[in-house]
Amino acid sequence: MKQVNQVKLGAEYIAKTAHREMHDRCLWAARMRRDKVAASIPEWEEMRELASEIKLHTLSNLDYYLEQFAKNAEANGIHVHWARNAEEHNQIILDIFKAHNVKVVTKGKSMTMDECGMREFMAKNGIEINEADLGERIQQLDNQRPSHIVMPAIHKLRSDVASLFARTLGSDPKNDDPHYLNSVMRADMRKKYVKVDAGMSGANFGIAETGGIVVCTNEGNADISANLPPLYVATMGIEKVIPRQADLPLFIRLLSRSALGLDMTQYTSHYHGPRKGQEMHLVILDNGRSERLAAKEYWPVLKCIRCGACMNTCPVFRRTSGISYDAIYMGPIGIVLEPSYDLYKYARLPYSCTHCGSCGDVCPVKVPIPELVFYWRSEVVRHGYGQPTHNIEEGLAEPLLKSSSNLAIAEKLGLWALRHIPESIAESAVNPWAKAHKDPIPPEETFRQYYNRVIKPGEEKNEKSDQ
Amino acid sequence: MKIGFFVPCYIDAIHPQAAKSTYGLLKKLGLDVEFIERGACCSLPELDMGYISHACTLEKGIVPYIVDKGYDYVVVPSGICTDQFRDHFDGVEQTPEVIHFRSTVHDPVEFLHDILKITELPGKPSFPYRVALHNGCHSLRYLNEARPTELMIKPFDKCADLLRLVDGLEVGYATRRDECCGFGGTYSIWDPSCSGQQGRDKVNDYQRNGFRYVTSQDMSCMIHQQTVARKLGLDLKMFYITEILNGDAQP
Numbered sequence: 001m002k003q004v005n006q007v008k009l010g011a012e013y014i015a016k017t018a019h020r021e022m023h024d025r026c027l028w029a030a031r032m033r034r035d036k037v038a039a040s041i042p043e044w045e046e047m048r049e050l051a052s053e054i055k056l057h058t059l060s061n062l063d064y065y066l067e068q069f070a071k072n073a074e075a076n077g078i079h080v081h082w083a084r085n086a087e088e089h090n091q092i093i094l095d096i097f098k099a100h101n102v103k104v105v106t107k108g109k110s111m112t113m114d115e116c117g118m119r120e121f122m123a124k125n126g127i128e129i130n131e132a133d134l135g136e137r138i139q140q141l142d143n144q145r146p147s148h149i150v151m152p153a154i155h156k157l158r159s160d161v162a163s164l165f166a167r168t169l170g171s172d173p174k175n176d177d178p179h180y181l182n183s184v185m186r187a188d189m190r191k192k193y194v195k196v197d198a199g200m201s202g203a204n205f206g207i208a209e210t211g212g213i214v215v216c217t218n219e220g221n222a223d224i225s226a227n228l229p230p231l232y233v234a235t236m237g238i239e240k241v242i243p244r245q246a247d248l249p250l251f252i253r254l255l256s257r258s259a260l261g262l263d264m265t266q267y268t269s270h271y272h273g274p275r276k277g278q279e280m281h282l283v284i285l286d287n288g289r290s291e292r293l294a295a296k297e298y299w300p301v302l303k304c305i306r307c308g309a310c311m312n313t314c315p316v317f318r319r320t321s322g323i324s325y326d327a328i329y330m331g332p333i334g335i336v337l338e339p340s341y342d343l344y345k346y347a348r349l350p351y352s353c354t355h356c357g358s359c360g361d362v363c364p365v366k367v368p369i370p371e372l373v374f375y376w377r378s379e380v381v382r383h384g385y386g387q388p389t390h391n392i393e394e395g396l397a398e399p400l401l402k403s404s405s406n407l408a409i410a411e412k413l414g415l416w417a418l419r420h421i422p423e424s425i426a427e428s429a430v431n432p433w434a435k436a437h438k439d440p441i442p443p444e445e446t447f448r449q450y451y452n453r454v455i456k457p458g459e460e461k462n463e464k465s466d467q
Numbered sequence: 468m469k470i471g472f473f474v475p476c477y478i479d480a481i482h483p484q485a486a487k488s489t490y491g492l493l494k495k496l497g498l499d500v501e502f503i504e505r506g507a508c509c510s511l512p513e514l515d516m517g518y519i520s521h522a523c524t525l526e527k528g529i530v531p532y533i534v535d536k537g538y539d540y541v542v543v544p545s546g547i548c549t550d551q552f553r554d555h556f557d558g559v560e561q562t563p564e565v566i567h568f569r570s571t572v573h574d575p576v577e578f579l580h581d582i583l584k585i586t587e588l589p590g591k592p593s594f595p596y597r598v599a600l601h602n603g604c605h606s607l608r609y610l611n612e613a614r615p616t617e618l619m620i621k622p623f624d625k626c627a628d629l630l631r632l633v634d635g636l637e638v639g640y641a642t643r644r645d646e647c648c649g650f651g652g653t654y655s656i657w658d659p660s661c662s663g664q665q666g667r668d669k670v671n672d673y674q675r676n677g678f679r680y681v682t683s684q685d686m687s688c689m690i691h692q693q694t695v696a697r698k699l700g701l702d703l704k705m706f707y708i709t710e711i712l713n714g715d716a717q718p
Contacts, residue, residue, distance in 0.1 A: 011660035020664070028643070035616060044619040313617065315647045319664050352658070354651030354665070355515065357608035361617035370608075374555075377517030386517065389657065394513055398521040401476065401508030402528045411480040432656050436663020437694035440481050447474050447483035447490075451502050455490070 001345055004327060006352040010320030013155070023155055024318040027148075031312045033261020034362065041253075051254055052366035054247055055303035059293060065208040065241045070284065072211025076273035079281040086116035089285050093118065093200075093233055094125055096281055100231050102127060102197040108215065108222030109133040110202025111149055111306055112235045112285055115328050129200075130192050132221035134185060141168045147322030147330065150259045150308035155321035199225030203236035203282075204305070205251060209244045212272035213282065216255060216265040223269050232274065233281045238289050239302040251305060254364035258309035292340055297375050301340070303365040304333055310359035310369060316352050325349065332359035336372035339379065347385035350376035404448075411446055418442040469499050471538035473506045473572075475545040478686055484715065485686045485707035489544040489575050492713040495589040503541075505532040510558065511551040515652050523558030530559055534568045540582065541572045544709065546606030546685040547652070549574040554609060575709050576612055576684045580625040588632045592714030595635030599678040600626055601669075601692070603685025604647050612684065616645050626684050626708055633711055641672040650691035666695035674701055680718070682706045 014020055038044045058065055070080045083089035097105070105122070107129050113119070119129050119140070131137040135152035139145065142164050146152030153161070158176040166173035171184040201222035203213040213234055215222040226232045242248065256262045274280035293299050311317045311331035322330035327338045327346060335353060338346040350373050359369045380386055386394075400410040417426070419442050427434035445453070470493065474486045493500045510525035533541055543549045552572045559565060579585050602624070606612045613624035627638045649655065649665025670692055673681055681703060683689050689705040696703040710716045 007658045007660070010658070014660050014664050024668075038619050041619070315649065315665050316658075316661050319661055319668075350517075351654075352661075354604070354647050354649055354654050354662070356604040356647035356651075358604075358615070358617055358645075358647065361608060361615050374514070374517075377515075378519050379517070381517040381519070387657075390516055390518075393653070394516050394518040394521055397508075397512055398518075398524055401510075401512070402525050404505040404507045404532075407476055407479075407507045411476065414480055432659045435659040436666060436698060437655075437691070438697040440690055440694055443481070443483050445483065447479045447486035448504075450483060450487060451504070455502065 003344065003348055004325070004346055006320065006324050006326070006349055009324035009326060010316070010352070013321045013324055014319055019155065019157060019321070020319055022157060023321055026151075026154060027312045027318045030260055031309075031362070034258055034309060034312065035261075037257045037261050037263060041257075047250060047254055048364055048366055051250055051364055052303060054242060054250070055365050056300070058241055058243055059239065059299065059302050062238065062241070062293065065243055066238060066284070069206050069208040069211055069241050072208070073206075073282060074211070076211045077280070078211070078273055079279070081281060081283045083283050083285045083287070085287050086118075089116045089235065089283055089287070090118050090121040092283055093235075093281075094122065094127070096231070096233060097122075097127055097198060100197065100279075102231065104192065104196050105129045105198045105200055106132050106193060106196045106225045106229070107199070108201035108217060108225045109136045109152070110200070110235055111328065112202050112237050113200065114146065115287065116235075116285070118235075130189065130196070132189070132224050133217070133219055134182075134221075136221075137185065137189070138164065141165075144323065145328070148308055148311055149306050149329070155323055193224060193228060196229050198231040198233060199227075199229040200233045200235070201225050203234050203240055204255070205248060206236050206241045207243075207245050207248060208241050210272060212270055214248060214252075215269050215271065216252070216267065217269075218260075218262075218266040220267045223267055226269070226271060227275070230277065231279050231281075232271075233283065234271070235283045235285055237285050237287075239293075239304075255305055255307050258362065258364040259307040259312075288341060295340075298336070298340065298372055300368055301333075301336055301372060303367050304337075305365055307364060309362040309364065313358045313362045315354065315356060315358070320352075325352070332369045332373075333367065336369055336376055339376045343379065343383055344385055347380045347383075348387065350380060408446075408448060411448075415442050415446070468539045469501065469537065471503050471533060471536060471541040472500050473503045473509075473533055473541055473543045473548075475543065475548045476508050477690070478544055481690055482686050482707065484710055485544050488707065488709040488713040488715045489542065491715070492575070492579075492589070492709050493542065495713070496583065496585070500542075501536075501538075503532050503536075505529075509543075509548040509551045511547060511555075512652060514551065514555055514558075519558065526556055526558040530565070534564050538568075539571065540578065541568060542575060542578050543572060544575055544707065545687065546574050546576075546603045546610055546612075547687055549577075550605045550609045574606065574610065574684055575712075576606065576625050576629060577610065579629055579712070585629075585632070588712055590714050591634060592712065593634035594711050594716055594718070596680050596718060597637045597639050597678060598630065598711070599639050599641055599673050599676070599681045600624070600630065601641070601648065601681055601683040601685075601688055602626060602645055603683050603688045604645075606684045607645055613645075626682075629708065629712060630682070636711070639676065639678060641669065641676060641678075643669075643672060648688050648692050650688050652687070655691055662691075663695065666691055667699065670696040670699065670701055670703055673703055678703070680704050680706065680716075682708050682711055684708050
């Protein structure tokens with residue numbers, strides 16, 4: 001199996017200037033809006049701390065809250081299913097669909113279903129799934145994964161969408177007016193909505209006390225999926241449970257402010273059971289979560305509420321786009337989450353980080369992403385999955401750096417090279433640094449040499465005169 | 468008060484002026500400063516890349532020279548290395564001496580601002596220019612030397628406080644004042660595309676805001692930004708903060 005190479009894929013996106021600049025500008029604007037609305041709430045930092053503590057408490061008592069949640073959900077008339085992994089999740093839903101003779105489905109955005117490869121599985125089984133979220137639908141038409149968990153097609157220019165719609169929906173390729181493009185999508189999707197057999201969505205929160213789920217969207221894509229068809233199937237990761245209804249407002253206040261700098265999502269929908277004449281199913285998914293919960297180094301990653309704030313602030317993500325991570329979860333949370341699914345395949349992801357720490361500071365539930373990056377890098381090396389170039393580099397560095405005398409020799413060699421190797425060679429393709437940088441101008445002497453030449457003789461002279 | 472002065476490898480080799488100015492400033496303040504001659508690498512490059520066992524070897528190697536000498540404080544002219552010692556020096560036995568070292572190691576900004584609490588600079592340095600202040604990410608978010616723009620807490624900025632003691636100096640910031648410049652240690656070597664793009668965005672931000680001078684408490688960021696600016700042919704000059712505080716910065 002091939003390892004994902006974010007550096008290479010990222011470089012391809014960086015080279016597309018118009019895309020990169022648009023992507024960086026849009027996401028930085030989201031980060032600025034987030035700062036503005038957060039600053040307007042005096043208790044913002046207390047809210048983050050409280051949300052983190054509620055998540056830590058719930059995760060520490062997850063068995064209790066999950067059982068309470070499932071019991072109450074069933075009492076509300078929801079059919080509750082437990083899925084250990086992606087295969088079970090997909091099979092459970094397929095069985096429900098078969099029992100109801102479902103052929104066409106409309107679906108709200110769900111990262112959890114993406115994680116299970118649910119859409120591809122259903123397609124193989126002859127079930128047509130139509131995404132109701134605009135960005136997600138664009139990505140579906142383009143046969144591409146979402147590039148951001150909240151803004152799935154944010155890496156595309158309007159003109160990309162215009163040519164995609166022209167290719168797949170027969171619209172005018174030259175017209176990239178957003179109103180026109182929206183009307184094209186609306187006309188296409190409305191035809192589908194009226195004939196769907198079932199609707200699907202994810203869930204942002206499950207409330208143990210009430211047995212209801214809460215779904216937050218900005219387009220009502222979950223709502224059309226839940227409210228129109230006679231059958232509604234939702235999926236929720238086990239970590240999405242919170243104890244009480246009274247805990248919910250805190251998370252609602254944090255979620256959209258962190259994600260997009262909006263006070264609230266446009267739709268915050270509470271589903272506490274099927275409506276009259278409808279059947280409602282909820283699949284509760286583990287898929288490695290309980291293993292993660294048992295791992296003392298990285299279980300706090302389960303606090304994540306999937307807001308995407310870490311992506312908006314990440315200087316690497318903003319320039320390389322979510323597509324470059326070639327994974328379900330991308331950006332800062334992706335590089336600390338994906339290695340727990342497949343360490344070898346995603347061994348390079350934890351290195352797509354400059355350690356700036358901004359992700360940890362914007363996270364509304366204080367997932368310690370910067371610490372987890374350190375942790376995963378050490379795990380990559382411990383398992384022997386370090387890149388050969390890194391192994392050589394760090395292997396050579398150890399003896400060179402380990403004593404002051406070796407270091408002095410290394411410095412002398414380095415400075416000799418800087419002074420004597422002609423620029424045409426030093427700044428050629430063999431030197432990756434030279435791609436973006438000039439070489440530093442070498443100093444006349446190191447501090448150590450200066451110390452031995454100037455400071456030390458002076459100190460010795462002073463000592464003698466003191467005696 | 469006995470102070471150990473630890474000079475990081477990249478400072479020693481590439482920008483020794485940062486060490487000279489820091490050492491000079493501490494001496495001018497009348498302090499008993501001893502250069503840690505046998506100091507080697509703080510282990511950050513190894514730890515950063517996940518090579519824990521290599522990092523342990525390096526950490527063990529320098530303990531006799533930085534920990535066992537009984538310094539009251541150790542001053543390190545580099546935010547990233549100071550953070551390494553304080554937050555990640557876990558590869559050696561945590562003796563009372565190691566714990567003391569980790570809690571008394573400071574970069575010059577913390578040392579001048581929080582320990583010495585200076586209100587004036589020796590020699591009354593002057594630098595009558597607008598200077599962009601780049602708070603390096605480690606100093607900002609791990610050493611807490613200023614309020615990161617993400618955090619909704621009371622604003623403060625220790626570097627700016629110190630720079631305001633310099634005659635005529637006007638502190639300014641890039642528009643994206645604390646976005647990472649893309650150095651990231653070895654990151655700048657194995658992801659030159661993204662690191663370079665971040666660097667170009669940063670120096671262009673200074674340029675758009677009309678800055679000619681930039682300073683930081685992290686010389687690693689400055690070396691990266693300076694060499695990116697030179698590649699682009701931009702007229703920008705970068706200084707380590709003590710070069711300005713000690714009156715050594717030449718416009």
